[in-house]
Amino acid sequence: MIAEIGAFALMMALALSVVQTALSAAARIRRSSVLAGAGEGAALGAFLGVAVAFAALMHAFVTSDFSVANVAANSHSEKPLLYRVAGTWGSHEGSMLLWCLALTGFGAAAAGLGRGLPRGLRAVTVATQGMLGVVFLAYTVFASNPLVRLAQPPVEGRSLNPLLQDPALAFHPPALYAGYVGMSVVFSLAVAALVEGRVDAAWARWVRPWALAAWSALTLGITLGAFWAYYELGWGGWWFWDPVENASFMPWLIATALLHSAVVTEKRGALPGWTVFLALAAFTFSMLGAFLVRSGVLTSVHAFAVDPTRGVLLLIILGVTAGLGFALFAWRAPSLQQGGVFAPISRESALVLNNILLAAATATVLLGTLFPLIREAADGEAISVGPPYFNLTFTPLMAALLILLPAGPLLAWKRGDARGVLQRLWAAALIAVGAGLATLALVSPHKALGAAGVMLGVWLIAGALAEILERVRAFRVPAAESWRRLWGLPRGAWGMTLAHLGLGVFVLGAVFETTWKVEAAEALPVGGSLDVGAYHVALDSIRPVEGPNYEAERAGVTVTRKGEVVCRAEPERRLYTAGGQTTSEVGLCYRGSSHIYLVLGERREGAQGPIWLVRAYWNPWATLIFLGPVIMALGGLISLSDRRLRLGVGKAARETEA
Amino acid sequence: MSWLPKSPKARRRLTLIAAIAPVLALAVGLTLWGLSDSISFFYTPSQAAEAKPAPGRSIQLGGLVEAGSVVKHPDGRVEFTVADQLASDRVVFQGDLPDLFREGQGVVAIGAFRKDGVFEAKRVLAKHDERYMPREVEKALKEQGEWYGDGQRPEHKGPAR
Numbered sequence: 001m002i003a004e005i006g007a008f009a010l011m012m013a014l015a016l017s018v019v020q021t022a023l024s025a026a027a028r029i030r031r032s033s034v035l036a037g038a039g040e041g042a043a044l045g046a047f048l049g050v051a052v053a054f055a056a057l058m059h060a061f062v063t064s065d066f067s068v069a070n071v072a073a074n075s076h077s078e079k080p081l082l083y084r085v086a087g088t089w090g091s092h093e094g095s096m097l098l099w100c101l102a103l104t105g106f107g108a109a110a111a112g113l114g115r116g117l118p119r120g121l122r123a124v125t126v127a128t129q130g131m132l133g134v135v136f137l138a139y140t141v142f143a144s145n146p147l148v149r150l151a152q153p154p155v156e157g158r159s160l161n162p163l164l165q166d167p168a169l170a171f172h173p174p175a176l177y178a179g180y181v182g183m184s185v186v187f188s189l190a191v192a193a194l195v196e197g198r199v200d201a202a203w204a205r206w207v208r209p210w211a212l213a214a215w216s217a218l219t220l221g222i223t224l225g226a227f228w229a230y231y232e233l234g235w236g237g238w239w240f241w242d243p244v245e246n247a248s249f250m251p252w253l254i255a256t257a258l259l260h261s262a263v264v265t266e267k268r269g270a271l272p273g274w275t276v277f278l279a280l281a282a283f284t285f286s287m288l289g290a291f292l293v294r295s296g297v298l299t300s301v302h303a304f305a306v307d308p309t310r311g312v313l314l315l316i317i318l319g320v321t322a323g324l325g326f327a328l329f330a331w332r333a334p335s336l337q338q339g340g341v342f343a344p345i346s347r348e349s350a351l352v353l354n355n356i357l358l359a360a361a362t363a364t365v366l367l368g369t370l371f372p373l374i375r376e377a378a379d380g381e382a383i384s385v386g387p388p389y390f391n392l393t394f395t396p397l398m399a400a401l402l403i404l405l406p407a408g409p410l411l412a413w414k415r416g417d418a419r420g421v422l423q424r425l426w427a428a429a430l431i432a433v434g435a436g437l438a439t440l441a442l443v444s445p446h447k448a449l450g451a452a453g454v455m456l457g458v459w460l461i462a463g464a465l466a467e468i469l470e471r472v473r474a475f476r477v478p479a480a481e482s483w484r485r486l487w488g489l490p491r492g493a494w495g496m497t498l499a500h501l502g503l504g505v506f507v508l509g510a511v512f513e514t515t516w517k518v519e520a521a522e523a524l525p526v527g528g529s530l531d532v533g534a535y536h537v538a539l540d541s542i543r544p545v546e547g548p549n550y551e552a553e554r555a556g557v558t559v560t561r562k563g564e565v566v567c568r569a570e571p572e573r574r575l576y577t578a579g580g581q582t583t584s585e586v587g588l589c590y591r592g593s594s595h596i597y598l599v600l601g602e603r604r605e606g607a608q609g610p611i612w613l614v615r616a617y618w619n620p621w622a623t624l625i626f627l628g629p630v631i632m633a634l635g636g637l638i639s640l641s642d643r644r645l646r647l648g649v650g651k652a653a654r655e656t657e658a
Numbered sequence: 659m660s661w662l663p664k665s666p667k668a669r670r671r672l673t674l675i676a677a678i679a680p681v682l683a684l685a686v687g688l689t690l691w692g693l694s695d696s697i698s699f700f701y702t703p704s705q706a707a708e709a710k711p712a713p714g715r716s717i718q719l720g721g722l723v724e725a726g727s728v729v730k731h732p733d734g735r736v737e738f739t740v741a742d743q744l745a746s747d748r749v750v751f752q753g754d755l756p757d758l759f760r761e762g763q764g765v766v767a768i769g770a771f772r773k774d775g776v777f778e779a780k781r782v783l784a785k786h787d788e789r790y791m792p793r794e795v796e797k798a799l800k801e802q803g804e805w806y807g808d809g810q811r812p813e814h815k816g817p818a819r
Contacts, residue, residue, distance in 0.1 A: 234754075235781075341666040344673045356678050360685040367689055371697070381699060384718055386768075388696030393688040397681070521753055523734040584754075601754035606732040613734050613754050 003068050006056025007147040010097075013049030013104060014137040016042045020107070020130035028123040028195075036123045040111035043126055046133055047108035050101045057097060057146050058088045067153035070094060070146040076159035076578045078549040083160060086170035090160045092294060092310070093146035095173055099290070100140050102181035104133050110185050110210075117206060124192035125185075132184050135317050143313050159578035162550070166232050172224040176248060179218025180286040183251060185210040186258070190279035191325055194332040199272035204265035207279060209640055211262060214282075215255045216636030222248050223629040230626075234584035234599040236519065236617040238625060241390040243298040246369040247289030250362055254282045257358040260351045268413060269339030270348055274355065276336070280329060284322040285362075291318050297373060343415040350408035350416075357401040364393040402456050402507065405500060406463020410470060424470055428462035443516060453511030460504030464497045495639025502631030509593070509624025518618040523604065523611045533618035535596055536560045542612065550574040552585075555600045555612065559589050566591065571600040571614075593623040698768070704744035706771075713773045716780075719747060720766040728761055740767060740777070751779040 024039030026032070060068045061084050064077040074091040075084060083090075089098040107129035114122045140146075163169075189207050193199045225248065230238040239245060258278040265275045292298055295311020342348035368385045375383050406428060410421045436455030440446055469475075471493065472485040518533040529538040541556040552574040559566045569587030576583070582602070589596035601613030663669055700718045701709060711717050719740055727739035736751045738761075749767050759765065759782065769779035 338667075341670055344676075349673065349677070352674065353677055353681075356681050360681050364685055364689050364692075368692070371693060375697075382701075383697045383699050385693070385697050389692040392692040392696060393685070396688060397685060400681075400684075521734055523732055599754065601734075604730050604732065611732060615754060 002056050002059050003065065003147050003149060006053040006060075007145065009049045009052035009056070010137070010141055010145070010147065013046045013053065013100070014134065014141055016046040016049060017104070017130050017133035017137055020046055021127050021134060024123045024127035024130060028120055028127065031119070033119065036119060036126075039123065039126050039130070043104070043111040043130060044108045046130070046137075047101075047104040050097070050104045050137070053147065054088070054097055054101050057094060058085060060147075061085065061087045064157065066155070066157050067149050068146075069148045069150045072150060072154050072157045074160050075157040076549060077156065078578070079160065079165070080548050082167065082170055083165045086164075087160050089173045089177075090164050091146070093140075093144045095177070096136070096140045096144050097146050098173060098177050099181060100133070100136050102177045103129075103136055103184055106182060106185045106210075107133055110188065114206075118196075118198075121189075121192045121196050121198065121203075124195045125188045128188035128191045129184065132188070132321065135321060139313055139317060143310055156578070159549070159576065162574065162576040162581050162583045163232060166228060168224050168228040169232070172221055172228060174221075175217050175224060176221030179214050179216075179221050179255075180248075180251060180289065182210060182214025182217060183255065183283040183286050186214065186279045187283035187325065190276045191328060193276060194328045197332060197335060199265070199276055199336050201266050201269050204262045204275060207275075208259070208262050208266065211255060211258050211279075211282070212636050212640045215252070215259055216633045216640065218248070218252050218255060219629050219633040219636065222252060223626055223633070227626050230622075231586045231588060231597075232583070234586050234615075236517070236597055236599075236615070236619070238513075238622075241368075241385075241387045243369050244293050246365050247292045250365055250369075251282055251285040251289060253358050253362040253365070254278055254285050257355045257362075258282055260354050260358075264348050264351050265339070268342065268348055269337075270342065271352070272336045272339060273333045276333065277329060278355075280322070280325045284318070284325070287314075287318045287321065291315055292369070298369065340414070342413070345411070345418050346416040347408065347411040347413045350404065350411050353404060354401060354408065357397055361394055361397045361401075364397065365390065368393065399456065402460060402503070405460060405503075406466065409467045409496065409500075425463060425466055428459060428466040431462045432456075432459035445516075447515050450511055450515030453515065454508060457504050457506075457508035457511060460507060461501055464501040464504065467500075468497050491642040492639045495635040495637075495642065498635030498638060499632045500635075502628045502633075502635060504628070505624050505631055506628025509621045509626075509628055512621035513619050513625060516620050519615070520617075521613065521615040523601075523606065523613050525606060525609060525611045528611075530614065530616060532596070532616040534561055535566065535616075535618065537596075537598065537614070537616045539612065539614055545572070547574065549578060550576045553600065553603065553612075555587070555598075555614070557587060557598055557614075559596055559598075567596070569596070569598050571598045573600045573602065590623070593621050593627075595619040595622045597622075700766075702742040702745075703740060703747040704742050706747065707745050711771060713771050716768070716770050718766050718768050719749065719777050719779075720764070721746075723759070723761050723763060723765050725761045740765060747775075747777050749777045749779050749782075751782055753782075756782055 020039050020042035023035050023042060027035035027039055057068075057070070059065075060071045061075050062081070064071065064075060064084065066072040066075075070091055070093050071087075074094070075087045079087070087094070089095045107126070110129055111126050114125065117125070186207055189203070189210065193203050225245070226238045229235075229240070258275065261271050261275045261278055264271045291311065291314040294314060295308065297311060368389050371385050372383055375381055406425055407421050410424055411417075432455045435458040436451045439454040440448065440451040443450070468486075468489075471489060472482040474482045520530050520532040522528075522530040524530065524539045526539055526542055529536060531537070536559070538558045538560070539555060540558055542553055543556070545552040545554045552572045554570050554572045557569045557571065559569065567589040569589050571587030572585035574583050574585060575581075584599050584601075587598035587600075589598070595617075597617040597619050599615040601615065603610050603612055605611075663672060698716045698718055699709070699711065700720060701711070702721050703719065706717070706719060721740040721742045724739040724741045724746060729737045731737070734752060736753075736755055738749055738751075739746050740749050741747075751767070766783045767777060767779035768781045768783070769777060771777050
């Protein structure tokens with residue numbers, strides 16, 4: 001019964017989205033605030049409908065109602081509660097419902113929080129958001145409905161893929177989707193701005209909180225995904241340049257570019273066309289990601305069950321939505337007013353350069369991701385583009401961006417002073433070069449490229465700190481005055497500094513981990529041992545373990561260094577009885593920010609009894625890889641809480657204008 | 659700098675072009691280099707026999723793991739045969755096989771042929787979940803008329819070596 005209520009609510013949400021689009025569009029044409037209010041009410045109703053459907057599906061998963069086809073295919077009654085809840089969005093259909101929940105949720109939020117926006121802009125935004133809702137809800141209802149009943153329900157479900165039964169992956173899709181779909185509001189605002197012919201500082205200020213919120217969520221989502229890949233796949237890596245990973249990374253790059261170009265539009269009224277273009281592109285890349293992941297056109301190590309017919313539908317949605325958006329852009333953009341001029345050396349120029357580099361980097365990732373398709377269409381050759389391509393193309397572009405980054409925030413608007421900036425950064429540069437040389441001298445094996453990477457990471461961190469010191473005029477005014485200024489800094493400034501600092505932390509971690517990782521693998525009997533780097537890993541025991549829905553072999557491993565016990569870990573190899581699959585649970589030893597990463601392989605019969613293949617990695621500074629993006633996301637959230645960005649401010653500003 | 663155009667608009671345009679051009683040149687150059695050099699081709703064993711990739715050149719070898727061909731050595735090495743309808747290749751791999759590696763199912767091995775014709779894999783990818791098949795394998799096998807639907811275990815008769 002509850003599933004039927006859910007299915008009905010989903011249909012209602014679709015109907016309400018149609019109503020939302022029609023009423024809001026009519027409100028814009030007739031300039032009627034009554035119709036606009038009704039359209040916003042419909043937006044809220046659509047969200048409630050999807051929420052009811054989502055709750056119904058979750059109820060079916062939690063109570064293991066196997067008469068619902070989606071539950072039967074993706075759940076199992078022995079599964080722990082957390083994974084039965086997470087199973088709601090663990091499959092294609094359920095995750096589409098989550099997508100719709102986020103989409104209508106953002107639509108309702110835009111309708112409810114947009115009180116400060118001009119009426120016309122707001123009505124078109126709500127109408128566009130409603131149109132996106134219609135498209136995706138129709139797709140969910142008619143092509144991948146998660147609430148379909150089975151005529152003959154099975155006694156037991158087929159279980160969720162065990163690799164996905166993991167806390168990080170339980171929360172990875174909600175964060176990722178909040179990011180992907182948060183870009184839809186930015187998209188709708190861009191369409192509205194083009195319809196209204198108004199892209200100015202106020203518009204950029206309205207876009208910014210949505211872009212920031214989506215960017216922060218996307219950052220967290222990607223980080224959770226990378227962390228999951230790191231400790232659940234047991235390959236010792238955290239990023240594989242896999243199409244599915246790239247699909248989430250491209251919207252992130254575009255959103256990053258958008259955040260920076262929106263600043264230029266907000267402060268100086270410049271680059272309006274480019275900012276609108278990025279706003280359209282961000283959600284286009286989100287949809288492209290959804291298509292790439294679900295259609296299975298690209299071979300991915302992370303692919304989940306795919307269905308080509310669904311892929312075609314998603315491609316049509318992508319083509320029509322993005323096509324209309326960019327057609328509108330092509331039609332209206334030439335009439336946009338160009339903003340203020342700026343000198344070649346200025347904050348604006350720095351941000352333009354940031355955007356050029358980010359756009360070029362996105363283009364190389366896009367080309368690398370789609371090249372197998374292009375090549376197959378062109379001459380039928382099946383190829384794959386792997387990490388070497390991305391290391392060769394993406395890394396130098398990013399390195400160029402990172403070298404220039406610390407100078408950007410120190411440049412003045414309109415006309416900057418290159419020499420003054422260099423004077424303020426010489427200390428940071430000195431620290432960075434010192435750190436690079438120290439790395440080259442102290443860390444063995446000696447690797448110049450790794451040392452250069454460390455230099456870059458330290459340069460970013462020191463540059464961010466130098467920028468804060470500059471803002472509080474440290475060492476030039478009394479310490480108490482600096483302290484007072486420090487607390488008086490706007491949160492937006494803190495947010496930016498934290499984001500840049502977090503990037504530096506990430507670079508340090510990524511460089512250290514990839515350059516100085518040590519790997520060892522050996523087949524060991526109980527009592528055997530192997531060496532990885534300076535550490536000695538001994539396999540003490542193997543014992544069977546009975547989990548809630550799996551059986552496992554759990555190893556007792558002792559890690560020693562120079563005879564002293566460093567830590568004990570318990571890597572596991574699990575057999576999920578429901579699906580007959582095995583997974584590895586990595587054992588991690590934390591040594592400061594470095595990890596000793598232990599994987600227990602399968603049992604084999606050796607000459608003297610059973611042996612196990614044990615793989616051990618020394619991953620120096622690996623924690624920083626995940627800590628850095630978390631700091632970046634935190635920076636985004638702090639910036640979001642800045643008073644200047646609160647949505648009411650636009651209203652106040654408009655009243656003073658009038 | 660009198661050679662710069664006078665109008666601020668034209669000046670800005672010139673600056674923009676000056677900034678974009680080197681980045682674009684760098685990106686295009688790197689991309690072309692990357693795409694000519696660091697892509698790897700996918701072959702099934704019979705395609706590999708035809709194309710004869712140079713030893714040491716990184717490729718992907720895909721096909722079905724021949725039933726009964728998997729030999730696990732005590733030192734951690736694994737040997738197995740990847741086959742399609744027409745040919746088969748012996749693969750050696752140092753390390754742990756993926757969790758979903760099965761005899762008779764599709765697999766993609768990334769690595770290079772040695773001079774003696776044995777394929778040395780650096781990584782072996784099997785299906786990520788039980789409903790998924792490496793796409794190239796599926797396509798190549800369909801073309802050869804050997805496709806039994808996923809989940810079914812074909813009675814595989816690869817040519818003897």
